[in-house]
Amino acid sequence: MGIIRTERLVFEYIRRDEEGNVEGITRAVDEVDLDVRQGEFIAILGHNGSGKSTLAKHINAILYPTEGSVWVDGMNTKDDKDLWNIRQEAGMVFQNPDNQIIGQVVEEDVGFGPENMGVPTEEIWERVEESLKAVGMYQYRKFSPNKLSGGQKQRVSIAGVIAMHPKCIILDEPTAMLDPNGRREVVRAVRALNDVEGITVLLITHYMEEIIHADKVFVMDKGKIAMQGTPREIFSQVERLKQLRLDVPQVTLLAHELQKSGIGLPAGILTVEELTQALETVQKYRP
């Protein structure tokens, strides 16, 4: 069994009017089955309101399923006695960096999680040091978070989660509020965690460029999983992605358009290098 598993997960928001009568029910997550193995890099894509954030909050036991179940490392999130173990094993990084940094100094914020878990003082310092080094923020440990850029703040948030020694990290659109530079910083840090530390990563995003390196991609639409597969499999279905209101990376789009106008390119081109290589091959064998 994988580290994160959901079975026929359903979550419904109940809308109420001012008197508290039920006005309507919105199904945010609709019968989602997910199975993530230890060490995988998973990306979840979807446009706004597709239910991807709601799904993420279930894994950290912030929300509980209306129907179905969620297991994290074999623990059911409905079990209250496992609540803190689940939150420690499945760390969560949110969208807005300002609203998740608690400490007034970078190192204090990273120490917040271990403090809550009751880790002894000396070990907290060790954990803070190693996690700040893992995201490349060690030289900023004495800084006030207000003096950092968005990308740096988000890396501090990630360090704060790693310091709790989780088995997996769920990142809920960590780059949505960042500029392109900050986005690159954060994605690089996340990839390093996955490659070097072997932490399972669940990256939720709507930026297609960030999922190229994922092992597996899930595309969500209206609460359901609409597509799943490797990035290459997903990106070879440009028309379907457009239907789901998702932007395809420019290179892939260009390759797709060239293909449509009769140039014999392979499907699912992801990077500029791949495209140039493929074009050279095409030119070589042109009659």
Place this chain on the structure above:
Amino acid sequence: MLRDITLGQYYQTDSVIHKLDPRVKLIATVCFIISLFIVKSWVGYVIAAIFLAVSIRLSRVPFKYMVKGMKAIVFILLITVVFNLFLTPGEALVSVWKIRITKEGLQMAVTMAVRLSFLIVGSSIMTLTTTPNSLTDAMEKLMKPLKVFRVPVHEVAMMMSIALRFIPILLEETDKIMKAQIARGADFESGNLIKKAKAMVPLLVPLFISAFRRANDLAMAMEARCYRGGEHRTKMKPLKYAGRDRIAYGVLAAYFAGCIAIGICL
């Protein structure tokens, strides 16, 4: 413009006073303030002055910097002095028309002026040498006995430190909203006081909404990081007394005992 406001007035130097445990500084400040009201003779004030002067010297914060903080209260000081000077009944020293300055009045005015200015300089030594964060820590630790009476000490301390963390963020946000409103023709500058206050309403409403939203997000982020109140919690930077703190307590006790003795005898 709003971002220029500095909070707390921490002044960084590497002095002995800075390195003292915040609890020592907090207790010392309280004792110093009490001592100012115990002593009634000039001997006591001289001793207080010496104590203060030594602390200032040791803190290595420039005296000028400290006096700058006094400017705000010069007005209050003046009112106190004037009222005491002219309104205390007793033996007249100078008497012009209906205004008389009495001997007791003069004495009272000088005492009050000395007390007030000592009080402010004394407490500013604490705020100048202690970061707001360690002050909150000290308060949490010192108030711990109150837990018996179900005072949520840890929660209050946590709220204080979160408030301190969010002040610059909310200031920045105010600045942003203000600029957005100005761009759409809002006027925060002209008009009388009431008009200005009314102009603040469209500023405060979005600010409050965003503050609540932030609070909601922060609470979720804290829960996700296993926050469950003060129990089972360890400290990354626990407060520990060192040798110099014991010496400081000794000096403080000697000073305080001296003040009480003077207050009773003289």
